[in-house]
């Protein structure tokens with residue numbers, strides 16, 4: 080039997096939404112710690128959310144090119160995962176992983192065949208790979224933009240590399256994504272919102288239902 084699909088809901092900001100996401104059947108939640116994001120939560124808020132998630136659902140803190148003090152501060156809160164969503168090199172991913180002692184998801188922007196060629200080097204140093212849409216030039220943040228990419232590019236990826244898929248996933252397109260791409264997991268944020276940073280429980284429930292029905 081195939082491994083179950085991992086469903087991650089990212090950009091959770093409140094305890095009510097955390098509870099609703101757990102009740103909806105997600106496997107992982109993501110908390111953004113990046114001040115330019117409409118989903119940003121402070122270190123104090125992160126501590127409360129990670130504690131509330133512990134033992135109920137896997138928690139992941141999303142960071143963008145963090146310095147060592149930020150990594151240490153976040154790691155001390157005890158999340159299950161840290162997601163690196165910036166221009167971190169394989170060497171930097173390796174050193175953050177060693178320093179934090181937390182499993183690492185490395186998010187990689189995909190927009191061309193050249194981007195696919197970079198994935199293997201990161202798969203060697205990260206615990207999990209997340210393939211996301213490459214942001215347009217001039218975008219003010221490297222993710223959470225609700226943009227998808229041409230999934231046919233993934234046909235060139237080494238089939239032994241497992242990955243999660245993100246980028247513009249919604250309740251409407253998630254079944255097609257799961258069937259066409261066959262990822263180990265999926266991750267969504269803006270497609271589950273009614274305004275930037277404002278998640279909707281009904282959209283989260285529909286997303287999870289449609290994703291699981293497609294496996």
Ligand SMILES: O=C(O)c1ccccc1N[C@@H]1O[C@H](COP(=O)(O)O)[C@@H](O)[C@H]1O
Pocket residue numbers: 089090109111113115116117118141143164211220221222223224225226245246247248266267268269270
């Ligand atoms: O959500 C953000 O604002 C964000 C900012 C900086 C880096 C990553 C961010 N979000 C992550 O991007 C992917 C895809 O998001 P979307 O579904 O296209 O909105 C996901 O992992 C988000 O958590």
